[in-house]
Amino acid sequence: xxxxxxxxxxxxxxxxxxxxxxxxxxxxxxxxxxxxxxxxxxxxxxxxxxxxxxxxxxxxxxxxxxxxxxxxxxxxxxxxxxxxxxxxxxxxxxxxxxxxxxxxxxxxxxxxxxxxxxxxxxxxxxxxxxxxxxxxxxxxxxxxxxxxxxxxxxxxxxxxxxxxxxxxxxxxxxxxxxxxxxxxxxxxxxxxxxxxxxxxxxxxxxxxxxxxxxxxxxxxxxxxxxxxxxxxxxxxxxxxxxxxxxxxxxxxxxxxxxxxxxxxxxxxxxxxxxxxxxxxxxxxxxxxxxxxxxxxxxxxxxxxxxxxxxxxxxxxxxxxxxxxxxxxxxxxxxxxxxxxxxxxxxxxxxxxxxxxxxxxxxxx
Numbered sequence: 001x002x003x004x005x006x007x008x009x010x011x012x013x014x015x016x017x018x019x020x021x022x023x024x025x026x027x028x029x030x031x032x033x034x035x036x037x038x039x040x041x042x043x044x045x046x047x048x049x050x051x052x053x054x055x056x057x058x059x060x061x062x063x064x065x066x067x068x069x070x071x072x073x074x075x076x077x078x079x080x081x082x083x084x085x086x087x088x089x090x091x092x093x094x095x096x097x098x099x100x101x102x103x104x105x106x107x108x109x110x111x112x113x114x115x116x117x118x119x120x121x122x123x124x125x126x127x128x129x130x131x132x133x134x135x136x137x138x139x140x141x142x143x144x145x146x147x148x149x150x151x152x153x154x155x156x157x158x159x160x161x162x163x164x165x166x167x168x169x170x171x172x173x174x175x176x177x178x179x180x181x182x183x184x185x186x187x188x189x190x191x192x193x194x195x196x197x198x199x200x201x202x203x204x205x206x207x208x209x210x211x212x213x214x215x216x217x218x219x220x221x222x223x224x225x226x227x228x229x230x231x232x233x234x235x236x237x238x239x240x241x242x243x244x245x246x247x248x249x250x251x252x253x254x255x256x257x258x259x260x261x262x263x264x265x266x267x268x269x270x271x272x273x274x275x276x277x278x279x280x281x282x283x284x285x286x287x288x289x290x291x292x293x294x295x296x297x298x299x300x301x302x303x304x305x306x307x308x309x310x311x312x313x314x315x316x317x318x319x320x321x322x323x324x325x326x327x328x329x330x331x332x333x334x335x336x337x338x339x340x341x342x343x344x345x346x347x348x349x350x351x352x353x354x355x356x357x358x359x360x361x362x363x364x
């Protein structure tokens with residue numbers, strides 16, 4: 001059961017977080033800066049000058065899955081280059097293709113095979129991975145390697161993976177607007193989010209703590225109202241499972257509405273929690289599943305409620321809406337990307353808070 005008093009006590013959080021997971025979750029901005037600098041030193045900018053036949057995003061377990069989905073959603077169907085997301089490089093990989101891969105597991109044998117095949121056939125490879133082990137050795141001297149400079153626990157390396165991928169998109173000229181090489185705008189935004197989410201802030205001032213409290217003892221239904229929002233929603237489900245042991249349903253809002261059983265459960269609860277319910281005076285008997293909690297995840301300029309109505313033809317019960325237009329104003333260059341990165345960071349910190357408050361994250 002959630003110990004909500006813990007979230008209001010920074011000293012108790014620090015005493016419990018002996019592994020420094022919260023501190024690692026606050027390094028998103030620093031990860032972006034270090035990865036951007038690493039990409040520059042690795043010569044990623046030299047990829048510019050010619051459009052590749054295909055951009056292959058290798059999806060591996062961990063942050064690679066989320067970063068590949070975010071990059072593919074950012075490019076969208078209008079991308080002038082075919083984008084292939086796969087768990088290994090396709091059989092037709094060749095010298096006209098660009099391969100992007102990320103891992104925090106230096107001994108990923110399948111990824112090592114993909115890297116070796118790609119460089120052997122002359123493809124350009126950009127790899128974000130530790131510098132030792134079979135993965136890095138598979139393409140040593142024949143690829144652009146960006147090594148991690150800020151160590152973080154598994155599941156908190158999405159900012160690094162995303163920054164390296166964005167450096168490749170920038171070099172290939174696939175973004176609709178210029179992105180600064182150092183990615184300072186993105187890093188500064190993530191630093192500001194980390195400041196809001198620091199342990200010393202009360203839950204009503206801390207968006208990550210507030211989100212953790214809203215999701216606690218519920219089954220989160222994380223539904224994106226746009227492609228980037230859907231990618232963030234799926235990342236959120238992975239983050240909740242990794243750090244808090246919470247099982248969530250994540251996907252596009254159209255998929256969510258089509259899941260009739262979930263929709264009926266949501267309609268019954270109205271998406272709201274009884275504020276007078278006391279779990280100690282009226283404990284659950286364990287036979288009922290946790291009630292659903294709807295969370296709409298949005299990154300585009302449109303109002304999420306209007307987007308849901310336009311796409312599904314109906315309104316949904318009241319729930320949480322993650323649409324940070326206060327932090328990233330409408331009309332800001334790369335606003336959807338910035339909102340997606342901010343929300344991914346927020347749900348990571350919220351998942352860590354929830355994991356600490358439920359003792360899922362154990363002390364060292």
